[in-house]
Amino acid sequence: MARITLENLKHSYADKPENDDDWALKHLEFECADGGAYALLGPSGCGKTTLLNIISGLLRPTQGRVLFDGEDVTDFMPDRRNIAQVFQFPVVYDTMSVYDNLAFPLRNRGIAGEALDKRVRLIAEMIDLTDTLHQRAAGLTADGKQKISLGRGLVRDDVNVIMFDEPLTVIDPHLKWQLRSKLKELHQQVGTTMIYVTHDQIEALTFAEQVVVMHEGSVVQIGTPVELFEKPQHTFVGHFIGSPGMNVIGCELDKGKATLAGTPVATAPVKNEPQPGANLEIGVRPEFITFAKSGIPVNVVRVSDTGRFSIVETKHKDQSIKLLVPEGGIIPSEAAHIRFDAKHTQIYADSRIIT
Amino acid sequence: MATKTTNQKAWLFVIPVVLLVAFNAVIPLMTVVNYSVQETFGDNVFFWEGVKWFEQVLQSERFHAALGRQLVFTSIILLVEIPLGIAVALTMPRKGPWVSVCLVLMALPLLIPWNVVGSMWNIFALPETGLLGKGLNVLGFDYNFTRQPLAAWFTTILMDVWHWTSLVVLLAYAGLCSIPDAFYQAAKIDGAGRWAIFRFIQLPKMKRVLTIAILLRFMDSFMIYTEPFVLTGGGPGNTTTFLSIDLVKVALGQFDLGPAAAMSLIYFLIVLLVCWVFYTLMMKDEVE
Numbered sequence: 001m002a003r004i005t006l007e008n009l010k011h012s013y014a015d016k017p018e019n020d021d022d023w024a025l026k027h028l029e030f031e032c033a034d035g036g037a038y039a040l041l042g043p044s045g046c047g048k049t050t051l052l053n054i055i056s057g058l059l060r061p062t063q064g065r066v067l068f069d070g071e072d073v074t075d076f077m078p079d080r081r082n083i084a085q086v087f088q089f090p091v092v093y094d095t096m097s098v099y100d101n102l103a104f105p106l107r108n109r110g111i112a113g114e115a116l117d118k119r120v121r122l123i124a125e126m127i128d129l130t131d132t133l134h135q136r137a138a139g140l141t142a143d144g145k146q147k148i149s150l151g152r153g154l155v156r157d158d159v160n161v162i163m164f165d166e167p168l169t170v171i172d173p174h175l176k177w178q179l180r181s182k183l184k185e186l187h188q189q190v191g192t193t194m195i196y197v198t199h200d201q202i203e204a205l206t207f208a209e210q211v212v213v214m215h216e217g218s219v220v221q222i223g224t225p226v227e228l229f230e231k232p233q234h235t236f237v238g239h240f241i242g243s244p245g246m247n248v249i250g251c252e253l254d255k256g257k258a259t260l261a262g263t264p265v266a267t268a269p270v271k272n273e274p275q276p277g278a279n280l281e282i283g284v285r286p287e288f289i290t291f292a293k294s295g296i297p298v299n300v301v302r303v304s305d306t307g308r309f310s311i312v313e314t315k316h317k318d319q320s321i322k323l324l325v326p327e328g329g330i331i332p333s334e335a336a337h338i339r340f341d342a343k344h345t346q347i348y349a350d351s352r353i354i355t
Numbered sequence: 356m357a358t359k360t361t362n363q364k365a366w367l368f369v370i371p372v373v374l375l376v377a378f379n380a381v382i383p384l385m386t387v388v389n390y391s392v393q394e395t396f397g398d399n400v401f402f403w404e405g406v407k408w409f410e411q412v413l414q415s416e417r418f419h420a421a422l423g424r425q426l427v428f429t430s431i432i433l434l435v436e437i438p439l440g441i442a443v444a445l446t447m448p449r450k451g452p453w454v455s456v457c458l459v460l461m462a463l464p465l466l467i468p469w470n471v472v473g474s475m476w477n478i479f480a481l482p483e484t485g486l487l488g489k490g491l492n493v494l495g496f497d498y499n500f501t502r503q504p505l506a507a508w509f510t511t512i513l514m515d516v517w518h519w520t521s522l523v524v525l526l527a528y529a530g531l532c533s534i535p536d537a538f539y540q541a542a543k544i545d546g547a548g549r550w551a552i553f554r555f556i557q558l559p560k561m562k563r564v565l566t567i568a569i570l571l572r573f574m575d576s577f578m579i580y581t582e583p584f585v586l587t588g589g590g591p592g593n594t595t596t597f598l599s600i601d602l603v604k605v606a607l608g609q610f611d612l613g614p615a616a617a618m619s620l621i622y623f624l625i626v627l628l629v630c631w632v633f634y635t636l637m638m639k640d641e642v643e
Contacts, residue, residue, distance in 0.1 A: 079543060084544060108547055
């Protein structure tokens, strides 16, 4: 178990990175607390797998340092870093039994006899593989194999961190939920630091205590699921998390008061004055918009019923604004007014929050 | 219940295949079977002989000797080429410009016709003028493959290794390339050493292609004819007379068609049997 510090990290796959696009990771700096459950969330190609491989030691960063409990491990190979990783596709040693698979990392480190047997059986019990312990690993289903991968990480009781690289990709939907709860349960049981990489917001938000949202090689926000939802630090976070995502609407700002094409809008208080000429936008989640007698005039364009609530798409001038109306709520047919919940209405300057 | 329409005319579509198989497999094979149970003196006059030729072949010391030589030759070929092929495949690069260079170099020997390979090695190994033969003699080895049985065997095996190891290399390389990176990464993380990676990842993942490689090399080397025929002509004496060389001697040299047919069938059944046993054993684990 360890605290993981990433210091001034940059990585490029090009030999001589020239412009900004050559960097897969652009300046990263953050710390994972010992025993925490973290998720790295972002769309494909945002650099999350690169980051994961840097932490595990499969890749050496172009610049910067990786510290485990304050010790510089940047030059260490994966086996010396003492970490475990579960990959997107299950990796099992086909010719071995489940038991031998779980014992493999221990045997490679010179552990044998009763200590090994006890540990393997304990882990098999934890991940519900006791019944299949003596079957060939090749004969198991995808979720069974993924459990073996996980087990091979858990079996060493001194691992610094267990990392998951989109581990549920090949798992049947009805088993995903099960395996995800199992992971959470295991985390509470063993208390190892865990880092979970995914592009699925539900997986990230249900697994992690802290979610690290990445976008084009940078971290845009680190926070609890609630923080990400209620106060996105970057319009990307607002878009990416939530379904439908946050409304981002162009606006003007005058002496700390926002106006939307002339209509004043109440927002959270502005904390940092934006740079002159910055692109200003209002961000508000569909959950925090309601129809009202007065406010911002809109036209209702489309209503999609999702069961528990309806997603109503409206237009204010040529800007599209979505809002959620709970089941049974009244939806005006054409012209209407909407009101934003001021506490949850943020202003962004060049995509970064200023309220 | 609805009545099914039956239309047997569809069978007509099968006729081309039936004809093709008949002319390139069934009829030639049955001709051999026909000869193997009869005696002929030409003019299409046949006398029924039953299993006499089979008994004769199976009891002949000449056949035993040729079969023995064949088995020793094939065993040596497999024992040398398979490990060597795997070893070469493991050292080949998996990325970069050298991949295509290596692949072309590897494929070259496979593109050369059998009799050319035989002639090449014949010239190469001649003790008086050939680079290999002359070289060995200059270095102090008494080497003459046309007179010494051991030298003849050595040259034949070296020639086959040169010609066919590439096939094993290419197949093993294909197997290695299909292993996802995650397996190597997981092995690194699990602290596996070089040998463990080979034993538990690379070898199991190569199993299918290696099965094919072993089967192909078994069949080809067991039926080898042209190269040793051109190189040594089966000599000195009979020391490199393998099964097919012997068979041709019986069939075309002595024109003993009956015994030759019986020998062909026995030969064919041995190849079939060994392949079947081997394949069944290799695939046993896969089914469970």
